[in-house]
Amino acid sequence: MEIKKLRKGAWITFFVAPGLLVVSVFILLPLFMSLYNSFFSWNQLISDRFVGLGNFKRLFGSYPYKDRFFNALGNNVTWFVMTMLVQNSIGLLFGYLMSRRIAGNQVFRRIFFIPVLFSIIAVGFLWGLYLKPSGLLNSFFNLINQPDLRQVWLGDERLATLSIIFVNIWRWVGFPSLVFLAAIDAVPEECLEAAYLDGAGEWKLFWRVIFPLIIPSITIITVLTVIGSLNVFEQIYTMTGLDGAPNYSTDTIGTLFYRTAFGSVDSGSPEIGIGSAIGVVIYLLTFCISLASIYVTRKREVQL
Amino acid sequence: MITDFRYRGASVQKKVFIIIMFMIMVFYVVLIIYPLFNMVISSFKSNKDILTTPFALPASVDLENYRTVWVDKGFSRYFLNSLIVTTAAMAFVILFGSMGAYGISRYTYRASTLIYMLFLSGIMLPLKAAIIPLFLLIRKLGLINTQLSVIMIFIAMGLPSTVFILSGFMKGIPLELEYAARIDGCSDFQIYRRVVMPMTAPAVALVTIYNAVPIWNDFFFPLVFLQSNRLKTLPVGLSTFFGQHSTNWSLLFTSLSLAIIPMLILYLFMSKYFIKGMTAGAVK
Structure with missing residues (x-):
């Protein structure tokens, strides 16, 4: 034994x-x-002495860290809100339409998914070229005789973040579409048919029957969006550079973290202490917001 | 199904709705296809033509640009490096991941939940945020500027989801098969290798795509750890190339086409598997 x-x-x-x-x-x-x-002060790559929460105090309370950090965090919030509102709503709409077997749905699902497979780097650089002042998008507005619509997409402080977000949405819409499609396909046919025969209209059918039953997939997409929005780095790196140009208007926690950890801006040398503190903040935010969104969506979940 | 959007026999109101929705989706298809199409035609044009007649087709199809980027600018090397790193990492992700899943799901013991949680602790938290201690660790191990550094990190990144998906799958394989093999004198490893793994093959295919695509595309870790041009992977090589040739649009579009088209071709042949694999983590 x-x-x-x-x-x-x-x-x-x-x-x-x-x-x-x-x-x-x-x-x-x-x-x-x-x-x-994050509890130590660092001299280059050598840890110096224990400072407790000193790094966090500097990050949240002193120039330039405080300004840069909250500016970047604000952009991450914009990323999250825009991605939820635009990308995931379009994804839900497309997923729904494809689940209702709209003409051509087999072709649509394959094409929508194409950019999801490309590296963010390639997509970022490609659109970086298209969004240049002399790039394809502005040429297109010339072509259709609407030269007033031309913009300096990545050079205008008000537009740059939104432009990058839309490029990211372009790449990523196929993903929520197919996740929602799979979720709606898993809704038992009898439920839909019963509601339909009871005279529920399209609108009611979606919000009263389908939506409550696909809440788990909405939870997953929300959590993935939280994680994705807090991790934005490559998109900025390829389109406006590590500094989040122009004038830090596209800076995110990811790029700020990289600059702090490997030292290229502000102080010029790596700031391991502050960098670690930012790393810890990223973990805490990811963890807490994910948990919160799971909690919020779970409450609305229904069981058949 | 009766709730399907069928055009024929629908009410006028519904017909209008279907047509509008269909048009929106066609518009989105154009929005995806055209930029890729323009990327390819631009790679055959001169810099001047790209800027003055961006929508025109190229005057001739000349592969000279492709030769320059692929051979002279070292993209063949970057491509090979990506292949080496991805293959090596994936081999160990599948081996260690399936072994871990087997050890967790096919035995009953008290610590199994704890081990499972340890494996899964990395599934939601982004490893990027731990780049500082990772950098110090890799430096201490003397692995900076070696392919082994990113391979190890990619293995670690791939394991949580692999263990999660495979152990869920392995739990569904009946234990009776195992008993039969044991009576025939199989050791535990032989049961894993000969009985359980062959039955897990569909899930392994799923996990392979789920992990290989992000590893192939990963930029952050190779950027930090592979500084020598000889070792750079495709995304990092592409980034370096953009830094060096920022004004030669013709070559830039060629390099982008070289980075994107292989994946596109692979996808055209295996789209079903890619869709299933990539959404595997979100769709049960």
């Missing part, structure tokens, strides 16, 4: 150890080290 138990234990260890080791060293350890490092 003992030997058998021991053998079972040995086999379990054999199976889980390699993966667990990699995850511990490259995910769990860095996670805790982020928190640990």
Whole structure:
């Protein structure tokens, strides 16, 4: 009996150890080290002395960190709101239309998904060229004789963030579309037919029957949008650069974090302490907002 | 289904609705296809033509630009590097991930939930935010500027979702098969290899696409850890190229086409699997 138990234990260890080791060293350890490092002041790559919450105080309370941080956070909020409102609503509409087998839906679903597979880098650079003052979009407005619509898309402080968000939406709409499509397809046919035969109109059918039943997928898309919005980096890097030009108007926590960690702006040298503090804030925000959105949407969930 | 949007036999009001919605979707298709089409035709044009007649077709199709970017500018090297890094990382993601999932789902013991949670702790939190300790760690291990650094990180990034999806799948495989194999004298590893893994194959295919696409496309970690031009992956190489040739639009569009078209061709042949694989984490 003992030997058998021991053998079972040995086999379990054999199976889980390699993966667990990699995850511990490259995910769990860095996670805790982020928190640990944020309590120290750093001189280049050497930790100096324990400062408690000093890094967080500087991040939230002193120039230039405070201004940069809340400016960047504001942009991340814009990212989240716009993505939810525009991308996920379009995704829901497309998903719904395709689930109702609108003509050509098989072709639509394949084409909508194409840009999802491309690297953000390639998409960012491609649209970066199209949105240049002499790029394709402005040429298009010339072509249709509407030269007043031409803009300096990425150079105007009021437009730059929105332009980048729309490029990202262009790349990503296919994803929520197909997730919602799969969710609506999973709604039992009888429910829809029963409601339909009872005389529920299209509008009522969607909001009263389908919507409550696909709340779990809405939760997932919301959480993914939270994570995505807090992680915006490549989009800014490729289209307006690490500094979030013009005048930090497109700066996000991701780019601010990179600059602080690897030192290219403001102070010029890496600020490991402040950088770690930003890293911890990213983790806390991701965790808390995801949890909150799960809580909010869960409450509206219904069971058949 | 009777709730389907069928044009024939619908009321006038519904017909109008269907037509408008159909037009919106066609518009979006054009919005996706045209920029890609324009990217390809621009790669065959001169800089002057791109700026003066952006919508015109190229006068001739000359592959000279492609040769320049692919051979002289080292894109073949970047492509190969991406292939090496993605393949190596994925091999270990599947091996360690399926082993971990097996160890969690096919045995009953108290710590299994804890081990499962440890694997999953990384699933929602972005590893990017831990780049500072990761950088210090990789430096201490002497792995800066080696492909092993990003391979290890990609393995770690891929494991949580792999364990999550595969262990869910493996739980559904009946234990009776295992008993039968055990009576035939199979060891636990042979059961994993010969009995459970062949039955898990569809889920493995799903997990492969789910992880390989983001790894192939990842920019952040190669940017930080692979500084030598010899080691750069495709996204980082593309970024370097854009920094060096920012005014030569003709070459820029060529490099973008080279980065995008291979994925597009692969997708055209396997779109069903890609769609299923990429949405695997969000659709149960």
